[in-house]
Amino acid sequence: MAEFVDIQYSQMLSGRLDNFKIKHTNPYKINFRCPICGDSQKNRSKARGWLLERDNKFNYYCHNCGASMGFNYFLKTVDPLLYNDYIAEKFVANTHADDTKKETDFKTKAPVFKKNPLKELKKISQLSHDHPVKKYVVKRQIPPQHHYRMFFAPKFKTWINTIIPDKFDYIGKDEPRLVIPFVDEHGNCFGVSARGFNPDGIRYITIMFDDRPKIFGLDKVNFDHPYYIVEGALDSMFLENAISMNGAEGNGNSANENAIYVFDAEPRNKEIHKRMERVIKNGYKICIWPDNVVAKDINDMHLKGVNVEKLIEDNTHKGLQAELKFQAWRKT
Numbered sequence: 389m390a391e392f393v394d395i396q397y398s399q400m401l402s403g404r405l406d407n408f409k410i411k412h413t414n415p416y417k418i419n420f421r422c423p424i425c426g427d428s429q430k431n432r433s434k435a436r437g438w439l440l441e442r443d444n445k446f447n448y449y450c451h452n453c454g455a456s457m458g459f460n461y462f463l464k465t466v467d468p469l470l471y472n473d474y475i476a477e478k479f480v481a482n483t484h485a486d487d488t489k490k491e492t493d494f495k496t497k498a499p500v501f502k503k504n505p506l507k508e509l510k511k512i513s514q515l516s517h518d519h520p521v522k523k524y525v526v527k528r529q530i531p532p533q534h535h536y537r538m539f540f541a542p543k544f545k546t547w548i549n550t551i552i553p554d555k556f557d558y559i560g561k562d563e564p565r566l567v568i569p570f571v572d573e574h575g576n577c578f579g580v581s582a583r584g585f586n587p588d589g590i591r592y593i594t595i596m597f598d599d600r601p602k603i604f605g606l607d608k609v610n611f612d613h614p615y616y617i618v619e620g621a622l623d624s625m626f627l628e629n630a631i632s633m634n635g636a637e638g639n640g641n642s643a644n645e646n647a648i649y650v651f652d653a654e655p656r657n658k659e660i661h662k663r664m665e666r667v668i669k670n671g672y673k674i675c676i677w678p679d680n681v682v683a684k685d686i687n688d689m690h691l692k693g694v695n696v697e698k699l700i701e702d703n704t705h706k707g708l709q710a711e712l713k714f715q716a717w718r719k720t
Contacts, residue, residue, distance in 0.1 A: 394446045394459050397474045398439055404467060407435040415441035423466050425453035476601040476633070505551045505577055505597070506569055509539040521566055524585070528687060534625040539567040544582055548595055555595065563589065568621045570600075571607040581621060581634060594634070605631035611644055616700070618650045623686035626696055643672060648704055653677040653684045655719040664714055673706045676713040 398418055402408040405420035406427075421427040422437035427450075436451040439459065446459035457465075464471040513535040515522040521540050530538075541547045543562040548555050565582035572578060579596035581604070594602060604621035609631045616630035624630040627650075643649075649667045651660050651674075667674050681699075683689045689696050705713050 393474065393477055397463060397470065398446060398459065400470060401463070401466060405437070407433065409435070416446070417441070422450040422452055422455065424450060424455045427452055472601070475599075476603070506539055506567075508547060508550070509541055509567060511536045512538040512540060512566075515540060520585075521564065524566065528622065529691060530622060530625055530687075537568070537625075539569065541565050541567050541582065544584075544593070551597065552595070565593070568604065570596075570602060570604055572600075573606050575607065602634040603631055604634060611646060614646050614648060616648050616650050617643060618686060619652050620685065620687075623650075626686050626690050627700075628697065645672075647672055648700070649674040650686070650700055651675070653681045653689075655717055661718055664718075668706075668710045668714060671706065673704050674710050674714075675700045675704050676710065676717050678703055679717070 395416060398416070399410075401420075405423060408418070408420040411417040411419050416439070418439040419435050420437050421432075421435045424437075427436055428434035434452075437455075438449050438451070439446055439462070440449060448455065448457050448459060448462040450456075460471070460474070463474055512522060512525050513532075517523075517526075519540070525535060525538065542564045544565040544567070545556040545559045545562050549559070563584055563586060565584050568581045568583070569577045570579040570581070578598040578600050579594065579602060581592055581594045581602070583592055584590060596602065605624050608629075609615050610629055613629060616624070616627045618624050618627065618630055618632045619634070621632045621634060624632040649664075649672055651664055654660050655677075664674060678699075681689070682692045682694060686696050689699070703713075
C-alpha cells in the first residue's frame with residue numbers, strides 16, 4: 389500500500405477538488421475533476437483526473453489533458469501550503485523510523501558534497517571578541533554554548549557559489565553574513581539561513597542544498613522528551629531541547645505528542661492565527677502568551693530579563709483550554 393502520509397494528504401484535498409470520490413481503497417483509486425486543465429467546460433459532472441496507487445506509490449493522471457506526475461508534485465501544484473505540511477510530516481516521520489530505514493533514507497536524500505561545506509568558514513566560537521559579528525552574537529545574549537553552531541561568511545554569495553555553482557548570477561559587492569546551518573542528526577548540512585547586517589539589504593537569505601523542510605536543531609533535539617517548536621533558529625537557542633521551523637511548515641501536522649508549539653507574540657498577525665488554530669485543532673500543546681508579554685519573540689524577551697522557559701511553562705495549554713485562551717489573546 390502507498391505510504392500512509394500520502395493517503396492522508398490525498399484525502400485532505402477532498403474539499404478542494406470538484407467531484408472528489410474515493411473509488412477504491414486497495415489499491416487506492418481517487419477520482420475528481422482535473423484541476424490542471426479544468427476538465428470539461430460543457431459537462432460539470434465530467435471527472436477525468438485520477439490519483440492511482442501503483443507499486444506502493446501515488447501518481448496523478450488526467451485522461452483529458454494528459455497531465456502525469458507524482459503525488460508530491462501534484463500536491464505542490466494544487467495546494468502549496470498543504471504541501472509544506474506534507475513535506476514536514478514525511479521528514480519528521482523518517483526521523484522516527486528504525487535505524488536501518490533512516491540510514492537508507494538519508495543516503496538518498498542528503499546532499500552529496502566533496503567536502504563539508506561549512507569547513508571553509510569559521511565558527512562564531514572561533515572569532516576574536518572584538519570581531520563585529522562576534523559582538524553582534526554577544527549583544528543578542530545568545531548562550532555561549534551555542535556559538536559553535538553558527539558561522540561567519542566574509543563573502544556569503546561567493547561561498548555559496550562554491551557549493552551550488554552559479555547560484556548567484558551576479559555577486560556585485562559581496563557582503564558578510566552570520567550563517568546558521570540546518571544540520572540533520574547525521575551531521576549533514578542540508579541548507580543555511582544567513583543574516584545580513586546592511587540596514588538597506590535583505591536581512592535573511594535562506595539557501596537549501598536539498599529538498600527538505602527548513603528545520604533547525606535536528607542534530608540536537610530529542611523527540612522522545614518534551615521539546616519546543618519555535619519560529620526562529622536564534623530563539624530556539626534560549627530553550628532546552630528545541631527546534632525551529634523557520635517558516636510555514638510549523639503549523640501542526642509535523643510533530644509528535646511531546647511537542648510544545650511556541651509562536652511569536654503577535655496577536656494581530658493573521659498568518660500566525662492560522663498556524664495556531666491548526667496546532668490547537670490537531671491537539672498539540674501550545675503556548676498562548678499573556679497580554680502583558682514585553683516583546684514579540686523569545687530573544688527579545690530574554691533581553692528584557694524575562695525567564696522565558698518559566699513563562700512558556702506557565703502559559704502552555706491544549707484542547708478546549710487552548711482554544712479559549714487563544715480566542716481571548718488574538719486581536720482581529
